[in-house]
Amino acid sequence: xxxxxxxxxxxxxxxxxxxxxxxxxxxxxxxxxxxxxxxxxxxxxxxxxxxxxxxxxxxxxxxxxxxxxxxxxxxxxxxxxxxxxxxxxxxxxxxxxxxxxxxxxxxxxxxxxxxxxxxxxxxxxxxxxxxxxxxxxxxxxxxxxxxxxxxxxxxxxxxxxxxxxxxxxxxxxxxxxxxxxxxxxxxxxxxxxxx
Numbered sequence: 001x002x003x004x005x006x007x008x009x010x011x012x013x014x015x016x017x018x019x020x021x022x023x024x025x026x027x028x029x030x031x032x033x034x035x036x037x038x039x040x041x042x043x044x045x046x047x048x049x050x051x052x053x054x055x056x057x058x059x060x061x062x063x064x065x066x067x068x069x070x071x072x073x074x075x076x077x078x079x080x081x082x083x084x085x086x087x088x089x090x091x092x093x094x095x096x097x098x099x100x101x102x103x104x105x106x107x108x109x110x111x112x113x114x115x116x117x118x119x120x121x122x123x124x125x126x127x128x129x130x131x132x133x134x135x136x137x138x139x140x141x142x143x144x145x146x147x148x149x150x151x152x153x154x155x156x157x158x159x160x161x162x163x164x165x166x167x168x169x170x171x172x173x174x175x176x177x178x179x180x181x182x183x184x185x186x187x188x189x190x191x192x193x194x195x
Contacts, residue, residue: 125152
């Protein structure tokens with residue numbers, strides 16, 4: 001009897017081991033394709049990557065806006081004018097390389113309206129108005145010039161002033177100085193900011 005109980009215990013233990021092994025394997029579904037016929041999972045290259053904490057750490061940081069000091073350095077490095085062109089009363093000091101201060105009955109000047117393309121100027125004898133057009137880098141043209149026709153004691157300067165405006169193609173502001181140049185970057189008029 002003792003031997004019978006030992007054999008029975010061994011048989012029960014061996015049967016329970018087989019049940020555990022067979023239950024560990026999932027039964028195959030009757031219509032499921034074989035492993036060799038199963039469709040391949042998409043590769044890692046074609047699958048989109050979901051954002052997660054790891055990706056956030058490796059993504060490049062967005063550029064930050066420059067500080068006011070950095071912006072000022074960028075502006076100076078780009079050669080941007082320190083004084084705006086429009087809205088300034090520009091007093092003419094040189095016309096075609098000649099000093100003209102005090103040579104006319106009235107002060108010669110240029111004023112560009114900041115809210116429209118209109119400009120007004122004075123040749124020392126006559127008021128000259130028209131439109132100022134700006135193009136690419138430092139390009140400017142004065143068109144539709146309309147001078148008054150007052151009596152003039154310095155007609156040569158008056159005509160030279162109007163011709164210089166009509167020939168202007170470029171402008172450059174350096175500090176409080178405005179230089180207008182014709183084609184070939186030849187300076188024709190030099191102004192200083194008044195006030």
